[in-house]
Amino acid sequence: xxLLNNMKSLMKYCKLCSMRGIGQYHTLSRLFQPxxxxxxxxxxxxxxxISISQKLLMDTGVISLRSNGMFALLPLGQRVMxxxxxxxxxxxxxxxxxxxxxxxLTSGNLWKKTGRWESTGQELLTLLDRHGKEYxxxxxxxxxxxxxxxxxxxxxxxxxxxxxxxxxxxxxxxxKPRFGLIRSRExxxxxxxxxDGSEEAARDTYEEIGGAYNRIFQxxxxxYLREPSSSGExxxxxxxxxxxxxxxxxxxxxxxxxHLQGDDEDDVNEPQTSSVSTWLASPVTMQRKSLPxxxxxxxxxxxxxxxxxxxxxxxxxxxxxxxxxxxxxxLQMGCYGIGLSRVLAASVEVxxxxxxxxxxxxxxxxxxxxxxxxxxxxxGGAASWVGHLAEVLSSxxxxxxxxxxxxxxxxxxxxxxxxxxxxxxxxxxxxxKRACEMVPMFEVLDCVNDxxxxxxxxxxxxxxxxxx
Amino acid sequence: xxLLNNMKSLMKYCKLCSMRGIGQYHTLSRLFQPxxxxxxxxxxxxxxxISISQKLLMDTGVISLRSNGMFALLPLGQRVMxxxxxxxxxxxxxxxxxxxxxxxLTSGNLWKKTGRWESTGQELLTLLDRHGKEYxxxxxxxxxxxxxxxxxxxxxxxxxxxxxxxxxxxxxxxxKPRFGLIRSRExxxxxxxxxDGSEEAARDTYEEIGGAYNRIFQxxxxxYLREPSSSGExxxxxxxxxxxxxxxxxxxxxxxxxHLQGDDEDDVNEPQTSSVSTWLASPVTMQRKSLPxxxxxxxxxxxxxxxxxxxxxxxxxxxxxxxxxxxxxxLQMGCYGIGLSRVLAASVEVxxxxxxxxxxxxxxxxxxxxxxxxxxxxxGGAASWVGHLAEVLSSxxxxxxxxxxxxxxxxxxxxxxxxxxxxxxxxxxxxxKRACEMVPMFEVLDCVNDxxxxxxxxxxxxxxxxxx
Numbered sequence: 005x006x007l008l009n010n011m012k013s014l015m016k017y018c019k020l021c022s023m024r025g026i027g028q029y030h031t032l033s034r035l036f037q038p039x040x041x042x043x044x045x046x047x048x049x050x051x052x053x054i055s056i057s058q059k060l061l062m063d064t065g066v067i068s069l070r071s072n073g074m075f076a077l078l079p080l081g082q083r084v085m086x087x088x089x090x091x092x093x094x095x096x097x098x099x100x101x102x103x104x105x106x107x108x109l110t111s112g113n114l115w116k117k118t119g120r121w122e123s124t125g126q127e128l129l130t131l132l133d134r135h136g137k138e139y140x141x142x143x144x145x146x147x148x149x150x151x152x153x154x155x156x157x158x159x160x161x162x163x164x165x166x167x168x169x170x171x172x173x174x175x176x177x178x179x180k181p182r183f184g185l186i187r188s189r190e191x192x193x194x195x196x197x198x199x200d201g202s203e204e205a206a207r208d209t210y211e212e213i214g215g216a217y218n219r220i221f222q223x224x225x226x227x228y229l230r231e232p233s234s235s236g237e238x239x240x241x242x243x244x245x246x247x248x249x250x251x252x253x254x255x256x257x258x259x260x261x262x263h264l265q266g267d268d269e270d271d272v273n274e275p276q277t278s279s280v281s282t283w284l285a286s287p288v289t290m291q292r293k294s295l296p297x298x299x300x301x302x303x304x305x306x307x308x309x310x311x312x313x314x315x316x317x318x319x320x321x322x323x324x325x326x327x328x329x330x331x332x333x334x335l336q337m338g339c340y341g342i343g344l345s346r347v348l349a350a351s352v353e354v355x356x357x358x359x360x361x362x363x364x365x366x367x368x369x370x371x372x373x374x375x376x377x378x379x380x381x382x383x384g385g386a387a388s389w390v391g392h393l394a395e396v397l398s399s400x401x402x403x404x405x406x407x408x409x410x411x412x413x414x415x416x417x418x419x420x421x422x423x424x425x426x427x428x429x430x431x432x433x434x435x436x437k438r439a440c441e442m443v444p445m446f447e448v449l450d451c452v453n454d455x456x457x458x459x460x461x462x463x464x465x466x467x468x469x470x471x472x
Numbered sequence: 473x474x475l476l477n478n479m480k481s482l483m484k485y486c487k488l489c490s491m492r493g494i495g496q497y498h499t500l501s502r503l504f505q506p507x508x509x510x511x512x513x514x515x516x517x518x519x520x521x522i523s524i525s526q527k528l529l530m531d532t533g534v535i536s537l538r539s540n541g542m543f544a545l546l547p548l549g550q551r552v553m554x555x556x557x558x559x560x561x562x563x564x565x566x567x568x569x570x571x572x573x574x575x576x577l578t579s580g581n582l583w584k585k586t587g588r589w590e591s592t593g594q595e596l597l598t599l600l601d602r603h604g605k606e607y608x609x610x611x612x613x614x615x616x617x618x619x620x621x622x623x624x625x626x627x628x629x630x631x632x633x634x635x636x637x638x639x640x641x642x643x644x645x646x647x648k649p650r651f652g653l654i655r656s657r658e659x660x661x662x663x664x665x666x667x668d669g670s671e672e673a674a675r676d677t678y679e680e681i682g683g684a685y686n687r688i689f690q691x692x693x694x695x696y697l698r699e700p701s702s703s704g705e706x707x708x709x710x711x712x713x714x715x716x717x718x719x720x721x722x723x724x725x726x727x728x729x730x731h732l733q734g735d736d737e738d739d740v741n742e743p744q745t746s747s748v749s750t751w752l753a754s755p756v757t758m759q760r761k762s763l764p765x766x767x768x769x770x771x772x773x774x775x776x777x778x779x780x781x782x783x784x785x786x787x788x789x790x791x792x793x794x795x796x797x798x799x800x801x802x803l804q805m806g807c808y809g810i811g812l813s814r815v816l817a818a819s820v821e822v823x824x825x826x827x828x829x830x831x832x833x834x835x836x837x838x839x840x841x842x843x844x845x846x847x848x849x850x851x852g853g854a855a856s857w858v859g860h861l862a863e864v865l866s867s868x869x870x871x872x873x874x875x876x877x878x879x880x881x882x883x884x885x886x887x888x889x890x891x892x893x894x895x896x897x898x899x900x901x902x903x904x905k906r907a908c909e910m911v912p913m914f915e916v917l918d919c920v921n922d923x924x925x926x927x928x929x930x931x932x933x934x935x936x937x938x939x940x
Binding site for chain 2: 086102172
């Protein structure tokens with residue numbers, strides 16, 4: 005067939021490489037996962053409170069403090085972030101949102117037009133280029149996206165509703181960065197901006213996106229509250245036009261009243277941007293600031309917001325659409341955010357138990373950690389099972405690229421199990437003493453329910469095939 | 473089984489959503505793809521040369537100029553970038569490289585220690601935080617990654633070779649940004665840093681990564697040359713320790729001699745950073761600068777580099793490992809980059825034909841554009857085929873999420889085919905006159921080979937199932 009020429013010429017890439025992943029597994033000895041690292045230049049000073057999540061994430065080599073309020077995602081953290089991004093992409097696609105990327109630098113002029121250059125104050129990181137032009141290292145992109153839309157006219161009513169989102173780095177020069185990824189100066193956000201033709205349509209959008217956000221947090225399986233926010237320039241009463249998502253430990257989830265009490269001091273003191281800001285201001289939390297090293301957040305961590313903006317930005321920056329009669333009309337906007345760095349940290353913050361990380365299943369760095377016998381031990385002969393099991397487990401659909409082998413066989417099984425539990429792998433498969441029996445049995449530890457059982461090879465495969 | 477409890481509780485997320493994608497297709501009427509946009513504030517001024525790729529990418533709504541030398545990736549561009557990133561991740565995983573993310577802001581002190589704060593000059597974007605501390609908006613991350621490694625000691629020889637890469641935004645304050653994504657001030661790069669225990673091991677790494685880079689450009693199917701670079705601080709003769717990857721139109725691929733002639737003026741004038749820099753300096757190109765609007769690049773576009781760094785950074789910043797005798801030794805480093813924004817633009821630059829975009833198969837925004845009859849035309853009755861074909865085509869493994877329907881049925885088929893060709897979709901499926909025949913026939917246009925043929929429903933499905 006003629007068309008095959010095209011296909012053949014187009015598809016001469018390495019077939020081998022595109023097959024990788026199936027049956028492939030990772031080994032802990034090669035994983036760049038520095039444990040218990042104490043940075044030299046970037047120590048946590050006494051006036052910086054650290055949180056449960058910051059300590060655990062640093063201790064297990066998921067993040068690394070690089071400078072004040074700025075963290076690197078190490079390979080394990082990057083794996084979590086990649087999965088979070090995939091989850092966002094799926095849910096955003098479900099509501100017809102389209103992903104784009106605006107520059108991280110936004111012209112200072114746009115921020116001056118909306119007044120936020122002044123109102124954001126010192127939290128805004130700004131710079132001059134070589135020609136002396138001012139730029140904002142964007143904490144959020146209302147100005148940039150509205151400016152983009154202002155150039156689209158005549159943008160037809162037929163193309164509404166329009167939903168545009170991006171996933172990327174954001175910046176805020178916090179006075180006192182603290183609690184690791186929860187209040188950092190450089191962080192990753194998914195920010196979504198919506199455009200509608202009428203207030204009513206904008207409200208429908210608002211509801212639909214609220215639904216998507218609920219699904220996201222439900223999929224993550226972290227306890228959260230969706231509540232009206234009382235913060236804002238126009239009013240100090242809670243408004244249904246502004247909802248926030250706060251993550252709680254189950255035990256400490258506050259009554260609604262208690263929650264609203266918390267929305268005070270910090271938020272009033274802070275310049276109001278519409279991006280995510282932690283709610284850390286209850287009297288209890290305020291006291292804790294003077295106790296470095298104490299986990300500060302058994303209250304709530306703000307991880308998301310949904311704001312109906314009306315025409316605040318679109319009017320100022322002239323973002324219009326052409327209505328059914330061909331007349332220009334101002335677009336109704338909404339902005340919606342989920343702090344991905346915060347979701348990563350908040351998950352650990354609220355799910356951790358007894359000093360062990362617990363990851364939401366959907367974003368865990370690896371689903372299974374496989375541990376073989378110590379070299380030279382009685383059960384040393386069972387070592388040959390490890391590679392085989394890693395390969396066949398990695399070949400099941402749910403575990404492709406999800407198996408890590410702790411191959412540091414100079415360490416005892418017990419020591420490695422302890423570390424694997426600390427790192428939060430949901431399942432640990434141990435090739436130990438009973439792997440030497442006539443019918444070899446392998447121990448599967450369920451770290452979420454603190455249960456374990458011994459499975460034969462056949463049962464293990466059947467168990468793995470049921471995972472998803 | 474006990475373990476099922478864990479699974480069940482972990483996996484209560486929306487099954488429906490994770491199934492999305494199969495049989496789902498996009499419609500052009502809802503796609504945010506502004507055609508022929510003329511930005512108001514951000515016009516291409518006369519002294520800015522634009523390139524074939526910049527014009528085509530802007531005309532087809534793939535990118536949008538936001539401010540001088542800074543572009544947004546619109547949804548089509550984002551799709552290309554997402555595919556490029558996936559390709560990088562696959563190839564990096566093949567050579568055992570681990571992905572991480574360092575902050576975009578790097579402490580100015582580190583750059584002062586290596587001398588690059590001074591030597592990079594005005595191309596370096598810097599800022600002060602609220603406490604007056606200096607930061608670099610990083611154009612590259614040698615300092616940051618070496619500083620990270622310096623905190624790892626004792627890092628065992630057993631963990632070498634170590635290969636760390638990231639994919640993200642980079643910044644360079646070009647004096648004269650031009651040619652769209654080819655010389656912009658904010659761009660996306662994949663940057664890889666390697667650590668070895670000896671010069672010999674570093675050279676092996678260098679060869680292996682060279683192989684991976686070759687595979688990447690071969691998979692993309694763009695004509696390129698891998699050549700020793702003559703640019704550098706230490707020497708002006710080409711060195712096998714520094715290789716560069718330049719993309720060429722086939723017709724204009726220069727002789728080796730000619731290529732080396734080009735590596736002159738611009739590179740000498742520019743401060744030498746080890747990141748990707750365009751090679752734009754042949755006398756011919758220099759003349760062209762005064763001719764705005766002329767495509768400047770039928771020579772080469774630099775899209776990648778591989779540099780053996782030796783101990784340049786690791787010595788200065790004290791990045792050591794513990795050798796087999798337990799003694800500290802300085803790490804041997806390499807840095808390797810591929811400019812993803814540039815690859816996107818360079819692909820269009822060299823593959824475009826007769827004013828039509830041609831995308832490499834692996835990164836094309838959509839593999840198939842489906843066009844139905846004009847509303848009210850003679851063949852209007854065949855319109856019901858469109859949704860059906862879109863669904864079944866999207867259900868084949870290679871075309872999941874790869875089908876876009878041009879549903880603007882007020883336009884003629886001819887007009888839409890023309891636009892689809894311009895946008896660079898490799899295959900266009902037309903539901904036209906012959907779809908009304910007893911045995912309906914659909915036209916498949918192969919835009920790479922400028923061929924077309926009519927296929928029955930059955931043949932069309934069989935054809936689609938062979939794509940990959």
